[in-house]
Amino acid sequence: MKKKPEHIAIIGGGVIGLSIGWQLLRKGAKVTLLERDEVGSHTSYVAAGMLAPYAEVGFEEIELMKLGQKSLQLYPEFLDQLAEDTDDLPTLDRCGTLMVGIDRDDTEQLRRLYDFREELELPVELMTGTAAREREPYLSPNVVSAVWLSQDAQIDNRKLLKALKQAFLNRGGMLYEQTSVDEIQRQDSSLYVGTAGEENPIAADAIVIAAGSWSGQLGGLPEKYGPLFRPEKGQIITLKQTRDCDLSCIVRSPRTYLVPKEDKTIRLGATSEDKGFDTEVTAGGLKYLLEYGWEVVPSIYDLPMVETIAGLRPAAKDNLPVIGPTSMPGVYMAGGHHRNGILLMPITAFEVSKEILDGKRSEVLHNFRPERFYE
Amino acid sequence: MDINTIIMEKLTIAEETFESRLIVGSARFPDPDTMCRALEASGTEMVTVAIRRANLENNGQIDVLSYLQEGGYKLLPNTAGCYTAKEAVLTAKMAREALDTNWIKLEVIGDEDTLFPDVPELLKAAEELLLEGFVVLPYTNDDPITCKKLARMGCAAVMPLGAPIGSGMGIRNPYNLRIIKEQVDVPVIVDAGVGTASDAAIALELGMDAVLLNSAVSQAKHPVEMAEAMRKGIEAGRLAYEAGRMPRRLYAKASSPEEGLIDVQHNE
Numbered sequence: 001m002k003k004k005p006e007h008i009a010i011i012g013g014g015v016i017g018l019s020i021g022w023q024l025l026r027k028g029a030k031v032t033l034l035e036r037d038e039v040g041s042h043t044s045y046v047a048a049g050m051l052a053p054y055a056e057v058g059f060e061e062i063e064l065m066k067l068g069q070k071s072l073q074l075y076p077e078f079l080d081q082l083a084e085d086t087d088d089l090p091t092l093d094r095c096g097t098l099m100v101g102i103d104r105d106d107t108e109q110l111r112r113l114y115d116f117r118e119e120l121e122l123p124v125e126l127m128t129g130t131a132a133r134e135r136e137p138y139l140s141p142n143v144v145s146a147v148w149l150s151q152d153a154q155i156d157n158r159k160l161l162k163a164l165k166q167a168f169l170n171r172g173g174m175l176y177e178q179t180s181v182d183e184i185q186r187q188d189s190s191l192y193v194g195t196a197g198e199e200n201p202i203a204a205d206a207i208v209i210a211a212g213s214w215s216g217q218l219g220g221l222p223e224k225y226g227p228l229f230r231p232e233k234g235q236i237i238t239l240k241q242t243r244d245c246d247l248s249c250i251v252r253s254p255r256t257y258l259v260p261k262e263d264k265t266i267r268l269g270a271t272s273e274d275k276g277f278d279t280e281v282t283a284g285g286l287k288y289l290l291e292y293g294w295e296v297v298p299s300i301y302d303l304p305m306v307e308t309i310a311g312l313r314p315a316a317k318d319n320l321p322v323i324g325p326t327s328m329p330g331v332y333m334a335g336g337h338h339r340n341g342i343l344l345m346p347i348t349a350f351e352v353s354k355e356i357l358d359g360k361r362s363e364v365l366h367n368f369r370p371e372r373f374y375e
Numbered sequence: 376m377d378i379n380t381i382i383m384e385k386l387t388i389a390e391e392t393f394e395s396r397l398i399v400g401s402a403r404f405p406d407p408d409t410m411c412r413a414l415e416a417s418g419t420e421m422v423t424v425a426i427r428r429a430n431l432e433n434n435g436q437i438d439v440l441s442y443l444q445e446g447g448y449k450l451l452p453n454t455a456g457c458y459t460a461k462e463a464v465l466t467a468k469m470a471r472e473a474l475d476t477n478w479i480k481l482e483v484i485g486d487e488d489t490l491f492p493d494v495p496e497l498l499k500a501a502e503e504l505l506l507e508g509f510v511v512l513p514y515t516n517d518d519p520i521t522c523k524k525l526a527r528m529g530c531a532a533v534m535p536l537g538a539p540i541g542s543g544m545g546i547r548n549p550y551n552l553r554i555i556k557e558q559v560d561v562p563v564i565v566d567a568g569v570g571t572a573s574d575a576a577i578a579l580e581l582g583m584d585a586v587l588l589n590s591a592v593s594q595a596k597h598p599v600e601m602a603e604a605m606r607k608g609i610e611a612g613r614l615a616y617e618a619g620r621m622p623r624r625l626y627a628k629a630s631s632p633e634e635g636l637i638d639v640q641h642n643e
Contacts, residue, residue, distance in 0.1 A: 058405050059596040116596075216437075227437045230407075274439050275427070317442065318408035 400589025579612025
């Protein structure tokens, strides 16, 4: 039996890196987190914060849905623990998702999504446009059909990031921002993290790579782990929520979604583009979001636009998370959370911290291991 | 005839031959892994990809294009999303530079709701690209006159639609497609409209040379299975065409021979 790692280095300060680091600290480990920019300033920040395993599930993503379902169930426990280590926590808002359609073709599509959820015995309801407007009066009169998913939730991911950072520091975590990792080295039985501009690499007993789309840029990884994730660009708009548009639940159409946040904003997202590391906000992207957002909730017309931003979802070839030990002893991967990083954070943090410290392999992560790409 | 010796006639476009008569688009799959497996199951050799300025500026990271290149497919860049001849020509030139191919699926869209082609712009773009030395495969209406013009101009194939892009409505005007096939001497590829395997089979039974499809596979509940079904549909349709169907008759004709029947005596 290998000795239990005492000092763990984490590369990447998004929700995944921060939450794993904080959990490891709670379990008594020493943790150093390295972030190339500021913590929580990229993908985790740009996200809409939907916790929507039931709206998101695709026809061949049942295992992912189950993981999301479990992770959503863990959210209260996660937030309770977080409350022990910091204050000013975001609220878990179980607001539900209303998927809406505006014409015959949308209705056909919604019916197909509904049937699939019925088959899976998920809590789901198919309703008319009129019934949908009773639930959410700000819906367009053109909405003709809807699917109601009462169990979906959402959280303010930006407030969550702040809380995670604070909890991480309060627990004594070492945080290096503006510190990009060039290389992971292994000498004898020790691991080192080499950073730009630093002469002495940081020694660690274990390393967790949680660098999202940027994970492939780390030197020293076995070659096959380099090109694991491709960046999938998403543009998103933040609107200030006024009395003109007091949305109460997540609204999504086959083209876009609107999420009302606790800080009285609405996130309107998101595009999916294959454009490398480009994060420019484009006229076409905004046109798409505004046009299709307005189509289902016309009263966004008068809302002040607070922010436009783009982020990069890290996506493996099968769009599923990649969590587990790599072939390099002591080096652990926690990435590829794609559209579901905020949702999958609690289960990732709990399971990964347990695996690293106890050395036991987690059953729930079975379908999401790096090995699936490399025997 | 030994069934193992039945070989479908090969498809030839611009002097390049293909075993498969199916061309598949790479858009809107649930994920790239499913896309790769579906492409493999479909048996296709040529995959069409949408070209955008930004996705050609690859800085060494992986993207969907790199998965297709790994798969060894002939890439057929397309000008999807272009509304004018000028945009389409520019996109084609970018694609040629980035993907090192002079083949282009030319698409000039007329409006967002129907995605029907803008024919005057299409003809303009085709002329220009042919002068530039491109191998042009134009997506067009099922209009025999337009197809004839495109073929005469020098397009390597014509690609009339079966139904609107992404509609899955099948082959809506088989008569026009047959006229087109008779009127042009380049391959006729049904592009758009195929919804399920029987639609693909019908296109090939009509004598069309190939089918180009995307949503029918990518939007199926299980894309890999549908891709396999498409491969079989294409093969069945083409073989049926080559075999030559029986003539249609209004009245029955017994399939068992009527001569030489045993004459049963009614003795009682």
